[in-house]
Amino acid sequence: MVPTLKGRWATRILLFLWIGVPITFLFSLFVAGPRSPTLPLLGWHYDILPFQILSLLLLVGLILDPVYFYFQQFRWEKDWPFAFQFFFTIIEFVIVLALVWWGVLDFTRPRSQLHTTDNYLLYTIHFACIFIPSFIALLGLIQIFMIRWRFKSGEWGRM
Amino acid sequence: MVKFPILLDIYQRGEGPLKRVERISLPEAGDYAIGRLDENQIVLDTPEVSKRHALLVVREDGIAISDRGSTNHTYIGDSEVDTSPWDGALPIRIAQFEIHLVPQTASGAETRVNVSEENATRAVAAGSTAASPAPAPRGQSIEVALNAPNAPSEMRFPRNVFKSEIVSAAEIKSSEYFAGEYTYLTVGGGLGSFVWADHLRIFGVGTGDIRAIGDDVIPYANYQRLCRNSQIPPHERLRSNSQSTPDNIWGFPGYASRETWKDLKEFRFGGIKYIFQVFGEASLAQTFTPRSGEVFKSIDKEAQRIGWRDMLTYGRVVGIRKTNDERYAVAYRVPEDQARGGLRERIMIGKFLHIATGYPATRFTDDLQAFKARYPEEARVFNAYENHEVVYRTIESKQAPASIVVRGRGIVASRIIQRLYEARDKNKGITIIHQMRNPIGPKEGYKYKGAQRYVYNHIENQAFNWPKACWGGQLLRETERATPEERVKIYEALGGTTTADRRDWRNIIQLGIGDGWYKPVFGHFETLELVKTDQGPKIQMKLKARRDQPAVEVVADYVIDCTGLIGDITHSPLLRDLAETYKLPRNLGVGGGKIGGIFVTPDFEIAALRNGSGRAYAAGQITLGGPQPGVDTFLGMQYSALRSVDHLAVLGAPNVSLFGPLRSFTQWIKWCTNAVP
Ligand SMILES: Cc1cc2nc3c(=O)[nH]c(=O)nc-3n(C[C@H](O)[C@H](O)[C@H](O)COP(=O)(O)OP(=O)(O)OC[C@H]3O[C@@H](n4cnc5c(N)ncnc54)[C@H](O)[C@@H]3O)c2cc1C
Numbered sequence: 001m002v003p004t005l006k007g008r009w010a011t012r013i014l015l016f017l018w019i020g021v022p023i024t025f026l027f028s029l030f031v032a033g034p035r036s037p038t039l040p041l042l043g044w045h046y047d048i049l050p051f052q053i054l055s056l057l058l059l060v061g062l063i064l065d066p067v068y069f070y071f072q073q074f075r076w077e078k079d080w081p082f083a084f085q086f087f088f089t090i091i092e093f094v095i096v097l098a099l100v101w102w103g104v105l106d107f108t109r110p111r112s113q114l115h116t117t118d119n120y121l122l123y124t125i126h127f128a129c130i131f132i133p134s135f136i137a138l139l140g141l142i143q144i145f146m147i148r149w150r151f152k153s154g155e156w157g158r159m
Numbered sequence: 160m161v162k163f164p165i166l167l168d169i170y171q172r173g174e175g176p177l178k179r180v181e182r183i184s185l186p187e188a189g190d191y192a193i194g195r196l197d198e199n200q201i202v203l204d205t206p207e208v209s210k211r212h213a214l215l216v217v218r219e220d221g222i223a224i225s226d227r228g229s230t231n232h233t234y235i236g237d238s239e240v241d242t243s244p245w246d247g248a249l250p251i252r253i254a255q256f257e258i259h260l261v262p263q264t265a266s267g268a269e270t271r272v273n274v275s276e277e278n279a280t281r282a283v284a285a286g287s288t289a290a291s292p293a294p295a296p297r298g299q300s301i302e303v304a305l306n307a308p309n310a311p312s313e314m315r316f317p318r319n320v321f322k323s324e325i326v327s328a329a330e331i332k333s334s335e336y337f338a339g340e341y342t343y344l345t346v347g348g349g350l351g352s353f354v355w356a357d358h359l360r361i362f363g364v365g366t367g368d369i370r371a372i373g374d375d376v377i378p379y380a381n382y383q384r385l386c387r388n389s390q391i392p393p394h395e396r397l398r399s400n401s402q403s404t405p406d407n408i409w410g411f412p413g414y415a416s417r418e419t420w421k422d423l424k425e426f427r428f429g430g431i432k433y434i435f436q437v438f439g440e441a442s443l444a445q446t447f448t449p450r451s452g453e454v455f456k457s458i459d460k461e462a463q464r465i466g467w468r469d470m471l472t473y474g475r476v477v478g479i480r481k482t483n484d485e486r487y488a489v490a491y492r493v494p495e496d497q498a499r500g501g502l503r504e505r506i507m508i509g510k511f512l513h514i515a516t517g518y519p520a521t522r523f524t525d526d527l528q529a530f531k532a533r534y535p536e537e538a539r540v541f542n543a544y545e546n547h548e549v550v551y552r553t554i555e556s557k558q559a560p561a562s563i564v565v566r567g568r569g570i571v572a573s574r575i576i577q578r579l580y581e582a583r584d585k586n587k588g589i590t591i592i593h594q595m596r597n598p599i600g601p602k603e604g605y606k607y608k609g610a611q612r613y614v615y616n617h618i619e620n621q622a623f624n625w626p627k628a629c630w631g632g633q634l635l636r637e638t639e640r641a642t643p644e645e646r647v648k649i650y651e652a653l654g655g656t657t658t659a660d661r662r663d664w665r666n667i668i669q670l671g672i673g674d675g676w677y678k679p680v681f682g683h684f685e686t687l688e689l690v691k692t693d694q695g696p697k698i699q700m701k702l703k704a705r706r707d708q709p710a711v712e713v714v715a716d717y718v719i720d721c722t723g724l725i726g727d728i729t730h731s732p733l734l735r736d737l738a739e740t741y742k743l744p745r746n747l748g749v750g751g752g753k754i755g756g757i758f759v760t761p762d763f764e765i766a767a768l769r770n771g772s773g774r775a776y777a778a779g780q781i782t783l784g785g786p787q788p789g790v791d792t793f794l795g796m797q798y799s800a801l802r803s804v805d806h807l808a809v810l811g812a813p814n815v816s817l818f819g820p821l822r823s824f825t826q827w828i829k830w831c832t833n834a835v836p
Contacts, residue, residue: 077622078633079442140410147409
């Protein structure tokens with residue numbers, strides 16, 4: 001990948017909207033249960049916790065993007081290998097876990113409902129469900145739909 | 160002044176070195192036809208020579224050579240010529256023949272001498288057996304009158320029609336030359352043309368609206384020839400990456416996943432490594448690059464799918480003009496077998512024009528050129544891009560010391576060294592002298608914005624011919640936005656000759672240095688001459704290094720020049736005429752005073768050729784130094800095609816869709832199922 005900073009942000013938001021949100025929506029459908037608070041919709045109960053995690057992931061990513069871009073400047077090719085992307089996305093998730101552990105979501109519900117082993121397992125499964133398709137999208141799915149994306153440093157739209 | 164008789168030596172390149180097959184004498188001024196048929200005064204009888212190939216016009220005040228629309232063209236030295244004066248400094252080249260002018264002082268002393276015994280083909284002046292006199296000049300046949308180069312040039316095709324900067328479409332349409340009108344015309348018919356036509360087809364244009372005019376039927380024919388000569392056989396890997404796919408406008412699936420898939424289908428799990436190579440590109444793992452044979456196969460398949468054969472017109476384009484109805488007229492010549500009642504000249508009219516004629520010529524550095532002119536019989540110095548199989552065949556066939564000078568430090572030099580290394584399997588006496596202009600220390604690589612290029616063995620290493628971000632990253636952004644002056648600075652900082660960082664190549668160098676059969680030398684040649692040694696003739700060279708070092712003397716059997724192809728568009732008669740007629744602005748060239756390619760906008764439009772609502776675009780090497788660095792690559796041509804076709808879509812050009820996500824996806828499915836777009 002050869003992203004610019006704007007391209008990094010644009011691609012991240014694209015993946016958030018087209019992969020993160022729908023998958024989290026489905027995911028919440030299946031994991032919603034006794035955990036509260038929940039969001040009743042069409043007679044179903046959705047847990048909004050996965051959405052909170054997803055938003056945290058987006059936020060951490062958006063903040064780290066300039067850092068990546070800064071380090072990219074020291075690379076002769078001004079590129080960012082897929083392997084880096086892979087590795088740092090996992091790091092981003094670890095940061096999110098640390099933030100949750102540290103208590104950034106504590107204002108949403110009682111600590112006892114957030115910090116269970118079950119929940120951390122759930123966060124990880126949720127992350128995997130988003131990460132794998134997002135990465136596949138980066139590897140080629142995006143350009144099937146958006147032919148100009150790869151020439152636009154990751155930004156969307158026309159030339 | 161020309162003194163008669165004029166003596167010409169005709170040499171032929173066969174399996175071995177260049178051999179003199181004939182000396183002919185031209186007694187007086189006249190027009191001497193050259194060609195395959197016996198009716199010519201100078202008969203060169205091999206299939207590569209056209210029946211009426213060229214005309215040598217000899218006058219008291221000079222000699223001129225004129226190509227007669229031959230299939231394989233006529234050259235002086237390495238420059239292709241249409242009509243050109245000939246002073247004899249460089250030979251005239253026609254297929255495997257070279258015609259040398261015998262210096263006038265020597266002409267009296269010698270007459271016809273040693274006709275080679277073993278020439279299977281003939282190179283004879285008609286009727287000039289040992290006893291018979293030299294040919295009489297040809298009479299005023301219609302054929303000669305039509306094309307005689309001494310006729311005023313305005314009377315010759317296409318000048319007889321292209322009388323001014325803007326030509327009348329109506330006049331062309333009523334002339335005998337008219338060969339149809341199309342919406343989209345691409346000139347060249349090589350990979351650049353193919354990729355452009357591929358985009359148009361997928362964006363919605365039918366085969367009936369597109370024409371490509373080129374001198375090869377297969378889009379990669381020229382490229383394949385260059386690859387083969389520079390020692391990239393079908394199983395060897397190219398330089399571009401997995402997603403540079405001239406057969407697939409999306410770049411997905413790339414060549415790596417296709418290769419992996421092929422392996423997995425045969426239960427070869429090693430194929431998974433290709434995917435990991437793509438993961439690590441361009442620095443963590445050795446970059447994946449496809450095999451040339453696989454790329455050609457994939458292009459064949461796509462050509463079939465989009466109906467390339469239906470769109471291709473075989474011909475050599477000789478002129479382009481704007482028309483008075485906001486279009487373009489393209490004049491070309493077809494081969495003899497397609498002549499209509501003897502007429503081989505045609506003009507096609509198009510609304511949207513695309514020019515992708517590739518490299519104008521191969522480069523021969525002056526000293527090597529001089530050597531070739533001095534010792535035409537010695538096939539000892541070669542450009543890596545021309546056929547030089549004879550070198551490998553000769554050195555592999557005997558167990559004797561043979562030293563080869565490889566000049567240049569680019570990727571082709573790496574290939575040639577690899578090939579010579581392979582030749583060492585058969586002959587351990589082969590040694591390589593690698594000549595480079597100057598040494599480069601490990602810390603002396605090019606620098607740009609906080610990063611530096613890696614150097615190994617005095618050669619800068621880089622995965623592709625430009626840093627990766629030149630094809631769609633921040634470096635492309637920077638060059639696109641820069642002013643021409645800023646662009647040159649960026650190009651100078653990023654450019655330079657590089658080779659790919661391949662483990663096998665590094666091992667070869669290491670091995671060679673260790674065993675003493677590979678030696679890098681630095682400097683430029685001062686003298687280059689043939690010396691007789693007890694092992695036969697050899698090339699003697701004095702290598703002058705910079706910094707007041709004494710000259711090193713090198714004796715070698717062959718020199719293979721890997722310093723490249725010529726990008727200067729004025730070596731192409733077509734482009735030179737076009738640039739002069741419409742005063743096309745050129746890009747600034749890298750490195751003091753040189754001039755770059757044709758100036759194009761970021762949409763790859765040649766703005767100076769705009770003709771009302773008609774548009775002209777360019778792609779490939781001929782646009783070097785412009786908004787995009789990597790123009791002469793698969794991915795670069797995909798980019799320029801996308802830019803120009805997108806530009807056409809916005810203009811509302813017929814049947815070109817805006818190509819949004821839905822259309823893109825459905826067209827991709829069609830690609831996957833090999834359905835017609
Ligand atoms: C040895 C070598 C290796 C390369 N390897 C790679 C690689 O690995 N990856 C990569 O991305 N790029 C590579 N390139 C660069 C580039 O992709 C190729 O050179 C590519 O073929 C360029 O396409 P083109 O259309 O510009 O030129 P070409 O494919 O050469 O096509 C131009 C065509 O126009 C024809 N033509 C010229 N003038 C006229 C005229 N007046 N009338 C009619 N026809 C005309 C020519 O005969 C030719 O057929 C390599 C280049 C070389 C030389």
